[in-house]
Amino acid sequence: MTSGYLLRRLGMLFLLIFVAVTINFMIPRLMPGDPVESALNQLVATGGGSVGDVQEIAEAYRERLGLNQPIWRQYLNYWGNIFTLELGTSLQFFPAEVSRIIWSALPWTLGLVGVTTILSFGFGIIMGALMAWPGSPRFLKSIVPGFLVVAAIPYFMIGLVLIFLFVLTYRIFPSGGGFTFGGNLGYNWETVWSILRHATLPALSIMLASIGTWALSMRGLLISTLGEDYITLAEARGLRPRRIFLWYGVRNSMLPQLTALAILLGHAISGAVLVEVIFSYPGLGFKLFEAIHGKDYFVVQGIVLFLAVSIAVAMFLMDLLYPLIDPRIRYQSR
Amino acid sequence: MILVQRARMISFQHAKVTGLLKLGRNMAHGLRTNKTLAIGLFMILMIGLVALVGPLLVDPDDARIGAYPARLKPSAEHWMGTQQQGRDLLTVTMLAIPNSLKVGLIAGSVGLGIGIVFGLSAGYFGGRLDTIIKLASDTLIILPGIAILVLVAVSIRTMTVEMMALVVASFAWMYPTRTIRAQTLTLRERGYVQVAKMNGMTGIGIVVREIMPNLLPYIAAGFVGAVSGAMLATVGLEALGLGPQNQFTLGMEIYWARFYGAILRGMWWWWMPPVIIIGLVFVALLITSMGMDQIVNSRLRRST
Numbered sequence: 165m166t167s168g169y170l171l172r173r174l175g176m177l178f179l180l181i182f183v184a185v186t187i188n189f190m191i192p193r194l195m196p197g198d199p200v201e202s203a204l205n206q207l208v209a210t211g212g213g214s215v216g217d218v219q220e221i222a223e224a225y226r227e228r229l230g231l232n233q234p235i236w237r238q239y240l241n242y243w244g245n246i247f248t249l250e251l252g253t254s255l256q257f258f259p260a261e262v263s264r265i266i267w268s269a270l271p272w273t274l275g276l277v278g279v280t281t282i283l284s285f286g287f288g289i290i291m292g293a294l295m296a297w298p299g300s301p302r303f304l305k306s307i308v309p310g311f312l313v314v315a316a317i318p319y320f321m322i323g324l325v326l327i328f329l330f331v332l333t334y335r336i337f338p339s340g341g342g343f344t345f346g347g348n349l350g351y352n353w354e355t356v357w358s359i360l361r362h363a364t365l366p367a368l369s370i371m372l373a374s375i376g377t378w379a380l381s382m383r384g385l386l387i388s389t390l391g392e393d394y395i396t397l398a399e400a401r402g403l404r405p406r407r408i409f410l411w412y413g414v415r416n417s418m419l420p421q422l423t424a425l426a427i428l429l430g431h432a433i434s435g436a437v438l439v440e441v442i443f444s445y446p447g448l449g450f451k452l453f454e455a456i457h458g459k460d461y462f463v464v465q466g467i468v469l470f471l472a473v474s475i476a477v478a479m480f481l482m483d484l485l486y487p488l489i490d491p492r493i494r495y496q497s498r
Numbered sequence: 499m500i501l502v503q504r505a506r507m508i509s510f511q512h513a514k515v516t517g518l519l520k521l522g523r524n525m526a527h528g529l530r531t532n533k534t535l536a537i538g539l540f541m542i543l544m545i546g547l548v549a550l551v552g553p554l555l556v557d558p559d560d561a562r563i564g565a566y567p568a569r570l571k572p573s574a575e576h577w578m579g580t581q582q583q584g585r586d587l588l589t590v591t592m593l594a595i596p597n598s599l600k601v602g603l604i605a606g607s608v609g610l611g612i613g614i615v616f617g618l619s620a621g622y623f624g625g626r627l628d629t630i631i632k633l634a635s636d637t638l639i640i641l642p643g644i645a646i647l648v649l650v651a652v653s654i655r656t657m658t659v660e661m662m663a664l665v666v667a668s669f670a671w672m673y674p675t676r677t678i679r680a681q682t683l684t685l686r687e688r689g690y691v692q693v694a695k696m697n698g699m700t701g702i703g704i705v706v707r708e709i710m711p712n713l714l715p716y717i718a719a720g721f722v723g724a725v726s727g728a729m730l731a732t733v734g735l736e737a738l739g740l741g742p743q744n745q746f747t748l749g750m751e752i753y754w755a756r757f758y759g760a761i762l763r764g765m766w767w768w769w770m771p772p773v774i775i776i777g778l779v780f781v782a783l784l785i786t787s788m789g790m791d792q793i794v795n796s797r798l799r800r801s802t
Contacts, residue, residue, distance in 0.1 A: 176637075183637050191649050316784040317777045318733055324752070324773055327761055339762055434644040438737050442756070453738055456652055464652055468645040475642055 170484070177480040184472035188465055189242050193235070251469070252462035254455075262466035265451060272342055273447030276363060277436045280370040281425075287371070288378020289421060293414050295379065296386040308383075311376030319435035323369035323442040330365060337365050340444035366443045370436060374428070381424060385417040422489060426482045430475050437471075535789025541782035545775075549599050552592035560586040561593055561746065572767050579767040582758040591771050594746040597659050598776070601732045601747065604663035605670050606725030612667075613674025613720060614710075620675070621682025622705050632679070635672040643669040644734050651740035658742050662732060670728045674720040681716050685709050719790040726783040733776060748772040 233241075245251070251262035294300045295308065314322065331339045343358045389395070390413050398408045437449030444450055448467055455463035529536045559565060563583045570580040578587040620631040650665050651657065685691065686709070694704050710717075735741055736749025739757070743750075755761065755769035 179633070180637055180640060184641060187641075187646060188649065192653055194653075312784065313781050316780040318730060318780070320734075320737055321752075321773050321777065324761065324769060328766060328770075332762070332764055430640060430642045434642050434734065437644065438734050441738060452648065456648065456738055456740065461652070464648065468649050471645045472641050475640060479640055 169487075173480055173483045177476055180476035180479075181473055184469060184476065185243065185246060188469045188472075189239055192461070192465070193238075246469075251466035254460055254463050262462050265463055266448065266466055266470050269446060269448045269451045272445060273436065273440065273449065276366060276370070276440070276445065276447060277432055279363075280367045280374070280436075281429075281432055283367075284371040284374045285378055285421070285425065288375045289382050289414075289418060291375065292379040292382025293386060293409075293417075295383045296390070296413075297409060308380065311379060314372055315374070315376035315380075317373065318438070319370055319373045320438035320442045322373050323366065323439050326365050326369050327442070338362055340442075342446040362443075362445070366439050366445050369439055369442075370432070373435065374432065377428070378421065382417060382421060385420055386413055389413050389417045419489065422486065426479055429478055429482075433471060433475065532789050532792055534785055534792060538782055538784075538786030538789050541778070542786060545595075545779060545782060546599070548592075549596040552595060556586075556589040556592045558589065558593065560589040569765060578771055579765075581755070581765070581768050582760070587768060587771070590746050590751065591748075591775070594748045594751055594772065595775065597742075597745055598729070598732070598748040599779075601659055601663045601666065602725045602729035602779075604660065605666040605728035605732070606721060608664065608667035609670025609724040609728060610674050610717065610721050612671035613678055613724070614717060616671065616675045617678025618682055618705050618709065618713075621679040622686055622709065623701065628679075631675065635675045638669070639672040639676070643731055647731055647735055648738065648740065651735055656743070657740065659745055659747065662735070662742055663728075666728045666731045666735070669731060670724045673727065674717075674724055677716055677720055678713060681713055682709055685712055715790065715794050719787060719794055722783055722787045722790060726780065726787065729776075729779065729783075748776050752776075 249263050251266070254260040254262060254265060257265075291304075294304050327339060330337045338361060340362075342362050343355065390409075395408060395412055398412050399405075403412075436447070437452060439445070440447045440449030441453040448471065452464060452467045454460070455467065529539070563585065566576065566580045566584045566586055568580060568582055568584045570576050572579040576586055576588065578591060580586055581590070616631045616635070620628040647665060647669060650668070651662075654661060654665070682705075691704060691708055694708050699708075732741070732747075733749040733752075736747060736753055737756075739753050741747055741750045741753065749772070751772040752769055755765070755772075760768040
């Protein structure tokens with residue numbers, strides 16, 4: 165790996181983090197009014213007693229944010245807080261740390277997005293390959309338009325339809341949440357079963373929406389790969405068609421698909437956030453939704469920053485991996 | 499001298515008129531051969547027609563709180579039923595469709611406009627301007643748009659349809675910028691641009707009169723993409739409850755239906771129509787952009 169490539173990618177990563185943090189710092193300060201004040205007022209108006217001593221909390225925030233200091237000083241403080249992972253405290257659930265809230269919600273989102281991405285990637289590639297395979301049955305080719313239509317619709321709207329079908333009409337799956345309410349979470353089969361049952365519909369809605377995209381691009385790539393000269397050569401050498409298809413065609417078409425993974429990652433996370441909301445799935449997306457509703461400003465800010473930075477880091481890691489996986493990608497490109 | 503000039507102008511205008519006629523004939527021919535594009539445009543036209551005519555056929559008073567008994571199933575009197583607060587849902591839907599399309603159109607146009615200006619200037623003039631624009635679009639394209647938009651939308655006290663469109667537009671310009679910049683880079687080297695340069699045309703003149711007309715298919719395709727992306731972001735924000743609270747939009751209708759538990763209570767007539775309409779809009783945009791892709795790609799094939 166050339167050091168120039170590494171440096172450029174690293175520079176991009178730092179730039180991304182810098183932009184994300186700066187946007188996060190700027191936007192609340194560009195808006196008229198004091199977010200702390202308005203958020204707290206709203207809380208008092210709606211919630212009342214559970215908030216605690218409003219004046220005290222507001223004072224604490226004013227102090228911590230240093231809102232009376234010059235703007236560059238506030239900006240530096242903000243960076244300092246981020247390096248020490250201090251993202252503030254929740255207004256809604258007062259002494260709870262924002263970083264702790266993110267930490268507790270993260271496994272749910274990571275599990276959901278991770279598993280669905282791998283599954284839909286795998287299924288999509290198999291389906292795309294079958295669609296391009298001359299010997300596969302005709303009905304497979306005719307489901308392409310169906311998947312295209314589903315892929316055009318936002319993830320969470322598919323979730324709504326799934327709830328209607330499998331929760332209301334057939335009553336197979338629970339309507340939402342991450343596990344059976346009131347049940348105690350432990351390392352036993354009951355817990356695993358409960359978590360799986362609750363995750364099925366959210367996962368299904370993400371997968372239904374994304375398999376089509378993977379399958380179609382795989383089909384396109386495979387068709388153009390099958391037109392390459394080395395396929396003709398392999399045929400001329402008398403290799404078995406199945407071997408040509410799998411080892412010469414599919415294997416070479418899969419690599420560009422991996423590149424697309426990075427581009428779709430941000431899309432997948434945005435989609436998953438909304439799916440979590442629809443299913444009240446206890447991940448980051450649902451926490452974000454709760455925070456928006458409770459005017460819990462620092463939680464919103466913290467989750468947004470976390471999402472942006474983690475996508476930037478994931479992109480960086482994938483950029484480092486590609487040249488190792490696919491030697492055809494040149495370090496100098498881009 | 500004046501006569502010659504006038505004759506020239508007339509012939510120029512004549513050429514313009516025949517040019518337009520030719521363009522119209524080409525388009526008709528194109529639509530006949532490009533079925534995909536024709537179907538997509540037809541769907542969009544139909545949806546647009548409903549958006550234009552629909553609000554005229556309903557009485558906005560029917561969409562008021564308590565206009566009718568609450569939670570009525572669809573019937574001859576209320577074709578789409580009523581919701582939790584007694585609003586007539588047919589009326590609500592008819593008022594919501596134009597608002598939702600408006601957000602998409604405004605955001606898409608603003609995003610595309612920024613994309614054209616940035617893409618053309620970055621691609622044609624190059625240099626430091628290009629570096630800055632490319633870096634900005636490359637960075638912002640990676641950041642999760644919906645997350646940043648949430649931050650902006652949370653900070654705005656009262657959201658309106660127009661405000662929503664501008665917020666979403668701030669994240670709709672990167673893709674158009676990228677494609678237009680890339681195309682401008684190749685067009686810049688063409689012979690006719692060189693000729694125009696030698697004739698003493700200014701940079702802006704060349705960009706506007708020589709390069710931009712040749713980018714029209716890309717601009718059209720970019721517009722469809724920008725509108726579709728903007729509507730996706732809008733629907734997402736609205737599902738989170740960040741849309742206009744006091745105006746009817748399709749996304750907010752889904753949000754309110756969820757807010758009042760309509761889905762689990764089996765009030766399918768509340769949430770299903772907006773889901774179906776939004777779905778149709780996205781499918782129409784997808785089919786249109788596929789049709790446009792065919793045109794753009796055939797141009798690419800011919801030019802290489």
